[in-house]
Every structure is written in structure tokens, then in C-alpha cells.
Amino acid sequence: MKEFQILHKLIHIFKEKEIRQFERTGLSGKELYVLQHIRTDDPWRFNDFAEHYCIKPSTLTGIVSRLENKGLVKRERTEKDRKAVYLYCTSSGRDLGRKHIEEDKLFFHSLLSTLEPQEKEQFIGLTKKITDNPEHCQQQ
Structure with missing residues (x-):
């Protein structure tokens, strides 16, 4: 199987x-993706979140608006810095984010279940090397 066919098959699994x-x-x-990363107890400053996770601010605005309309996140400004917007998860947002992470763990375990322990380590190491490449952070 050619490399691009393997890649497309993997993309299909994730889709x-x-x-x-x-x-x-x-x-x-x-x-x-955004919900699982906002769900921490500490608020995220909007611009810091966008930069850290390579998301264009305009894209993040739309995502956060949809999550806010569903009661999963909220945006707030502080008296200290009225320009900065902070992102918080609601309790239902934290619960859903937690469930999502658990589902991802099960999916990942299932995905790698056919690999030997050494192969799993290699796969994780190679995947990390690819995803940590700064060229892949083009503010999607």
C-alpha cells in the first residue's frame, strides 16, 4: 500500500x-478540541489560547461563541485588564470535556491494540516528532 493510501486510511479512521x-x-x-483544552480550573486568556493551540483568533471566536451558546464555556473580562478576554468552562463543559478525554483514551488504546509495546513507543515518538514540527502550526 502506498504511503498516501495509508495516510488517507488513517484520516478516514479519525473522521x-x-x-x-x-x-x-x-x-x-x-x-x-477547544473544550478539552479550556476545561482546566484556571482560565485561559483568549489570545494566549489561540497562540498556544495554533488557532486563528477569528476561528477561535466562532468556536467559543458556539460553545458559549451551548452553555459549555463562558467569556469574561477582568476589572484589572478590560481588554483581555478570559475563557472558562462551565461545570457541564468540564464534564463533557472529561468524558471526551476518556473516550479519546479508549479510542487510542483500541487504535494501538495491534501493536507490540515497542511499536507503540515508536509510533508515539514518531507522531510526536511530526506534530511538534512548528511548520505545522500555521494558525489553522
Whole structure:
């Protein structure tokens, strides 16, 4: 099987996972991605979040608006810095984010179940090397 066919097969597996998650939660893959990273107890400054996770601020604005309309996140300004917007998860947002992470762990375990322990380590190491490449952070 040629490399691009393998890549497309892997992409298909992840798209199917995203479709199942949308059917269950009503949230897109990007919405779940943002939610799982906002769900910490500490608020995220909007611009810091966008930069850290390589998301264009305009894209993040739309995602956060949809999550806010669903009661999963909220935006607030502080008296100290009225220009800065901070992102918080609501309790239902934290719960959904936690469930999403658990589902991802099960999916990942299932995905790698055919690999030997050494192969899993190699796969994780190679995937990390690819995803840590700063050229892939083009503010999607």
C-alpha cells in the first residue's frame, strides 16, 4: 500500500471517530478540541489560547461563541485588564470535556491494540516528532 493510501486510511479512521462524537455530543471536532483544552480550573486568556493551540483568533471566536451558546464555556473580562478576554468552562463543559478525554483514551488504546509495546513507543515518538514540527502550526 502506498504511503498516501495509508495516510488517507488513517484520516478516514479519525473522521469516522469525529462523526460518532458529533452524533453523541452535537459538537464538531474543533469544538471538542477547544473544550478539552479550556476545561482546566484556571482560565485561559483568549489570545494566549489561540497562540498556544495554533488557532486563528477569528476561528477561535466562532468556536467559543458556539460553545458559549451551548452553555459549555463562558467569556469574561477582568476589572484589572478590560481588554483581555478570559475563557472558562462551565461545570457541564468540564464534564463533557472529561468524558471526551476518556473516550479519546479508549479510542487510542483500541487504535494501538495491534501493536507490540515497542511499536507503540515508536509510533508515539514518531507522531510526536511530526506534530511538534512548528511548520505545522500555521494558525489553522
